[in-house]
Structures are given as structure tokens and as C-alpha cells.
Amino acid sequence: MAISEKRIGEMSKDELLEFARNRIFFLGLRDLAAALSYENMQYGLGKMIYALDSGDVYSVFGPDATITRNVGRWMSGFGYGVVIRWPDNGVFFPEIRPNGCGMILVRLDEMPRKDDIIERISELEKSDIYLDGTKLKPDFGKGNHFFEFYKVINTSPEIEHEIPEDANYAIIHGSSPEKKSEIYSMIDTGNWVKTPLGKISVLDGEDAKQYYRKWLKFEKFAKKRREFLAREILGDCKILSNLTHQGIFKKNEIRLGCHDTMDESYPPGEALFPVALRWDHPVYIFKGFKNLSDEVIGRLDFDSRVDELGIRDELKNINILPHGGGYSIKLEYSNIEIINTEIGNCFILSGARPVSRVDEIDDISGISRFGRMIVTNPHELPYDYRVTGIIEKVMEYKLAKPVAKLQPLMTIKI
Template sequence: MVKRVLDLSKLDLLERASQFIYSTGLNDGTSELCRNNMKYGLAQMHLIQEKYGFDPTATFISSPDETISRNKLRWDSGYGYGGKIVWGSGKDKIVFLNTKPNQCGILVGGINEIIDPYTIIKKINEINQKKIYHNDILLDWDYGISNHFISLFETKYLSDIEFPPYIFLIHGSAPEIRGDKYGIGIYIDKSKNLKNMAIKESTVFGDQYILVDSNADKYLELNNKALDFSKDKREIIAKELFENDFKIICNQHHQFLENLNTIYLGSSCTNIDSRAVESNIFPIVLRADLPAYLFEGKKNFSITTIKNQDFVDRAEKYNVLDRLQNANILPHGAGYAFPDIKHVTEVIEYKEQRYFVLSCNNKAKKIIRDPNNVQFEYRGRVIILKTLQLDLGGIIAKLNPIFSLKL
């Protein structure tokens, strides 16, 4: 007789949760840290799923940029970054709010003549002097926050697809609608209205906020409206900066609910039938001193990739093979990295807090709870190589950096 998830010990819960992590990360210290935290999030999801009568099979499928989340609540709730979490068919009426979808994305635009940084800075200053509204919401420039930016590149063609000679990227989200200023907010730790709707579920590993039944449907509708707003906002900013002298190549999201039971966390969705995906062109942006790339997405994972990653037996055992065959993931960036960290040697639990014991290059140990306060860098071209190796997509253009502007 199979033991109920609710009857398992903490150790057994974590061991079981680790079986639902399908990692394609680099297996460096940072991706290892992600996986060690992720099993706590999945274990909580499994407990809650079973309690509400759902199949306890929440699954994390990582992309090559598998890494930590620098959002404190998301990390403390047991979630990493770089990939997708799937916890049902897409129709199960349950949403996990601690995952914190934020509708972040990147607009890729083409221009025929180079524009200098001074001109952009001048235009931004002029724009900031006026108030721009969209759907009665005052736009918030978030391009000095986190890793949000405006960058310019020179195009190098690697396929028969023609692009303008210069490419710009606008990377940003929709902080305007995280709180309650315009109704129910999208962030559980910013919106009192959302928290009043939500159910707080306490587990042996911490608290999760969920929505079920009609409230789950309402939240998905809110997520979809926020996706449209975030996409429109990037286009509005592009028009303000470049007027009508540009061509939109793509405007893709990489942090959103695809349906009631799937969230993309820092990964583009290559399912062109998804409402959130407008084309089959996607950017991968590494860091300011390295080229970015435009990819053509592929349906993934292929059976060959699944076999090469040794996922088949485990996926069949837990009946999640279809989730791997419909992973449809592609990195949007390189992912944070802690170059001094080699391995996670232990996780110390104290009062629902987790302290990660890390072995470092100099044989010393570092113990952290919140990676947000740890110095990081971005990975490099190895992400591109791993993406190609896994056959997640194909390169169609190389973008050589000219400048990257953070406000």
C-alpha cells in the first residue's frame, strides 16, 4: 500500500520531492543551491495538493540557467528560478501564490541607425517629466531595478532570417499592479486584497498562500491582464524612445502563469499555441560584456534529450513523462552565479528557516539563509552551449553589445 504524502516524515517528504526535480542546469554550486531549496517548495505543494484532493505531483523542470531567486518571499517559500513548475493538468482549480508571477519580459526591437546613449538618456528624462497612462494605470519606469535594462546591439546574421542592422532590448515588468492601487494586486506580499482572498496553508516546512475554485480562475484572469499590460508597457516605452522608427521583432514574457497549474520562472515558453507567446523568436541575454542571441524555439524536451538526461524511468514511475515532453522551456538569460560556491553540504533547519551550508573554493564554509545578500555574477556562453546541446532551440542571430543602460 502506498503511504499518503500527509503521513510521511519530513525526511521522506524531502526525498520524495527531490524525485520531482528534473534539472538541466550546469550543476555548479548555484544550481545545486537552487535544487536544495526547491525540494522544500515542492514538498509543501505536495502536502497541500493531497489535502485538497489533487494528485501530489508538483514538478520542477529546470532550464540551463537554473539558479536562485533573489526575491525573498519566493526563496523563503522554497522556490528557485530558471525553469517551470507544473502542478496539474492546467485545469486543477488551485494556484500557489508564493511563486509570485510578475509578468516580466523582454521586447526585442530593430532600428536602422545607431542611437547614442546621450539621446536615450535625454529622451528618458523628458518622458519622466510627463505622466504616461495605459488603461488608466500610471506607468512606472522600473529600468533601474534588479536586472531590468535598455540595451543596444549590432546584429550578426546566423540564419536566412533578416533583421535590422541594430537591435535594442527593453527588459521590464509591471510593478504598477503588484499592490492594491488599481484593485487586486498580483503579489501576495504586496496586496492586502489578494491576501484576503487567499487561504493560508501551514506545513511542516512553512506557510503557503493558495487560491482555489473560482478565486483561482479570477487570479489567472488577473495574471493574463497583467501580461497584456506588461507587454503593452514595453511597446509604449519603445515608441516613446524610438518613435516609429523601429520594428518589433518579438515581445516575450519569461515569468508568468501559463495556466492554473503552470508557472514559468525566468524561462521563456516555446509553446507557440500559448496565449502568452506571440512568435517563435526569443532572446537570450547573458551579460553586458557578452553577445546576446536570438533563438528560434523548439518543442521540447525531445525523447532523445529525456533519455540522455536519464529522466525516463523516474518520469514514468511518477507519471510525469508528458510534462517533460511538453517542457517547452528556453533560458532568457545566464542566471545568477556564486563562483566561490562549490557544493551545498548541509541544510540546517531552525524554526521553519533554512540555513544552507556551502563549501567554497578555499575550503572554507559559508552559511547563508537569504542569497539576496550574497555577491553574485552572471554566467557566460556556457548557457548557450547547454541550450543547444539539449536541443531547446536554434540560434538565428548573434547580437554584439554596444551599450547597456540602467537608469
């Protein structure tokens, strides 16, 4: 019997993985971080499919497909740089762990002195500052969060009134660590469903409604927090955009590290989306297109699968855009084998040419060329941020149009 004809509840582990793979659409680069994310996603998606007893679950990875350094999310079977959708039946999967992360882009009349900025941030770090009764803990130096200043490299005529060349700009990238536990704690409230790929927490009924209400309040607070901190530090500034790229965008859609090019908080096609690669590379500002087009779907060889699954119209409104370049893993392994265990997936990395003598070690490649490596999560692997390939893929797949390019002047991680 073909897998497509088999009841989901009767599928073996391997059959469920194959069923899930058929529902993963991949626009990412061909590197180790992207490959690990794809492999891991089969498990998270497969568990969702099994718990819902529905094949109407799918995911789309953007050009920045990569690992997540959130250990809980990774161990639950989810990657990053991805849109995940499932039937709109009032069910949520809190292990995906949306954290309300986003970026606020602001315009400044003049560039503040670095001493003044450092002093002001230090004051905030030491003082008790509250927003809506919640004590804030600024986190400009945590993980990939940052506070960065720019000048214009170029800007298109259509947005010169918003991004003139004679002004300066700043971005705060962050979420709301003060309230994150309110969302993450709902994992233990869910019903734990056993699947051939491991268990998954499922919220439904009143618990799901409570979770979604909490999320809406949480995201609103995270956006307000970014604006509050921008004004506290910079004083008078013009907010150009304040967009979430990690969260619940619809009752049946979560985005992890992806903008929605038709974000409902702005008129269609008018939002300004920053794509920040690394502190030593320009930030690109885009206006979004509806995507994916039929032409791109065909070019990616998705036609047969999207028509078989009946999701062509949905993929034509996936409206995906990276918020950055994603992590790259600084290892040369090319093969991935997975062993699913009680403690999660074990990833066996191999394929790097082994050396027989220490003097054969390549100075550039390093000692990682020895043997295999086995990991359960990529958090401790050596990593960097991608700087090439992402913007080209955005253009190639017609996800958005570039309207400005900004040069970093100062990056704050304190």
C-alpha cells in the same frame, strides 16, 4: 513501507523531501547557484505536493537554473530558471510570485544618438506618463532589467527579412512594477496550509478565479507597457517579439525565467526568443523546438522516473528555454546543508579549504575561503551573471536553434 506507497499526509519531513526530489528534473549547470536553487526547490515543491495531497506535481529546471533574488519567493521555497506544473484543479500558489517579466525585441532603421536616448529617458522619468489610466514608473536600472542596443553579428537566411544585417536593434527587459502589488497581495487572501516543511498559501474556488483574471490583465498590461515605452523612447520601430518569461502560462503551470518555445502568442516555431547573457557578451536569438525529445530524456537519465510518474508526454512538451544565463555566486563553497526553521531555511555553506594565515589567502578566491557561511536567502551574496555554458546546453539538449547573434552597442541602466 516504501515512500511511494505511503499516503502523502502521513509522510515525515524527510520522506516528503525525498518524494519532492524525485519530481525535480534538472538540466542546470553544476555550480553553487544552481545547487542552492535545486535544494530550495525541494521545499516549495514538497509544500505544494502536501497541500494538494497529490504526487502529480513536478518541476523542470533549465540550463540557467539559479537563485532568485526575490526574497519572498526564495523564503517560500522556490528557485529560478524553472517550470512548475501541478494538477489542473483550479488551485494557485501565489507565493511563487510571478511578476510578468519579459523582453521586447525591436528593429530600428538607424542607431539613435546616445545623448538623444539619455535625454528622452530623463524626460520620461521626470514627466507624468500614463498607460490605460496607470501612471508609469520606468525601471530600466532596477535589478537585472535593462534597455540595450545592438548590431548584427550574424543572421540566418530564414530570418534575414526580419533581422537584416544593415539594421539596429533594441531590447527592453522589464515587467510592470506599477501593478505588481495587485498580484502579490493575493498571498494573504489564500488559505495557509500547514505542512511538515512549513506553511503555504493556497488559492482555490472564487479566490483562484479572481487571481487568474488579475493575472491575465496584469500580463497584458506588462506586454503593452514594454511596447509603449519602446515607442515613446525610440519612435518608429518594428516589434519583432514581445514575450513573457516569468508568469502563469497555463492554469497549472508557472515559468520563472523560462521562455515557452511554443508560446501561444505566436505561430508554433515562429517566435524569436532572445537569450541575453551579460552586457559584454552577445545576445543570441533562437527559434524554439518542442522539447524534451526522447533521446535527450534518456541521455539525462530521466527515463525511469518519467515513466514511473507517467509524465513522458508532458516532459516532451515542457518546451523550456532560458531567457538568460542566470546568476552565478562568487563563492567557492561546494557543500550545502539545510536546517529548516520557523524563519525559513538556513543554508550552511562549507567545503572551501580554510586558511590558517592571512598571507595564505588567494588573491583571486578572496577571503570567502575562510570557514562556513550560513544564510537564509542569497540576496546579499556576491553575484555575477553567467556567460559560459548556457548556450552550449541549449544546443546540447536541442531546446531551440540559433538564428541570429547580436552585439551589444549600448546598455542603459538609469
